[in-house]
Amino acid sequence: MYTLYSMQRSGNCYKVRLALTQLGIPYRLVEIDVLKGDNRTPEFRAKNPSGRVPLLEVAAGRWLPESNAILWYIAGGTPLAPEDRFERAEALRWMFFEQNSMEPSIGAAYFWLTLVRGGRDLKMHQIEGWTEAGYAALGLMEEHLETNRFFAAGRYTIADIALYAYTHMADDAGFDLAGYPRIRRWLARVASQPRHVTMEGTPALEAAG
């Protein structure tokens, strides 16, 4: 059984919990609260030198970090992971976009403005950059959704899961989605997929079972 090292309120970790739940894959959950320094212990650093979550133990002593790489690993061979050559590239295109354009803007804003006490003062000089980059990313998503219901392969895939995590927190990160009606409809479309769970509601299946 997989063991997932995860922080409940992390968008990157939520992606993995959502996909595991939708795929019906049981897993052990270890909560790593980055705000309390759980990720700075020698034990955790031995598993993942970057100290980041999520981290998946795929087999005894074999560790996989990076949320989007974990999504490909756990969803491989299921309809959530497109394997047609162009469809796979489309999904990867949006997942690299997510890690390069969205997580460093909306994700960073969420972390520092919502999770870290006093974070707004610490990071005041970066807020303008996050805002500009975040709205630019949302604009590209809105444009894509003019002619597409999902982000890749014409169906719900791990590309949607990857993008959903921080987009659905945009409000909490200080972004106003009022001008992005297609994104709001797509968020509702993702939330209506079978076995969808909220960020707060994703349990450790083992604990819940």
Next chain:
Amino acid sequence: MYTLYSMQRSGNCYKVRLALTQLGIPYRLVEIDVLKGDNRTPEFRAKNPSGRVPLLEVAAGRWLPESNAILWYIAGGTPLAPEDRFERAEALRWMFFEQNSMEPSIGAAYFWLTLVRGGRDLKMHQIEGWTEAGYAALGLMEEHLETNRFFAAGRYTIADIALYAYTHMADDAGFDLAGYPRIRRWLARVASQPRHVTMEGTPALEAAG
């Protein structure tokens, strides 16, 4: 035949030219000089709304952006793209790391400090953040190379190509690799692969043929 929209001095574009050359895939090259605004024309925005390069026309009117997604597309089915489930995840892990931790630090520093005239003054407030994030990324690479010759699957893959692009420019971006002997040996190992070409030396194969 593929058409690649590329800027000669972009690390993200170099990745694709290097892989196409090593795979012996002919392509047409269209130079898009971002510094001259070639990417802000309506014609280019119609192809890629983000205005970014590289952009690969994989078939008439079918466009693929995002350097690392392009690498998976062009290298699919070759030894450069590992398809074993865990090896693929390992390659993806380092490629997502590259877009999340390296391109926004060493890549951004290279762009603003080396390519853009006056960029150092414009971005002075960001240099400290780039420096810290860039050295942290280099530290993780150095640690991985303690026990590995390459980044995934035990051999030279597109994960190495992705990481090589900005790592081999680190000097130009103001980073000192003196304390990273394993990275320097890995850079030499990558540069010694068959059909390797330098960033400046990557031609359009059609033009060269």
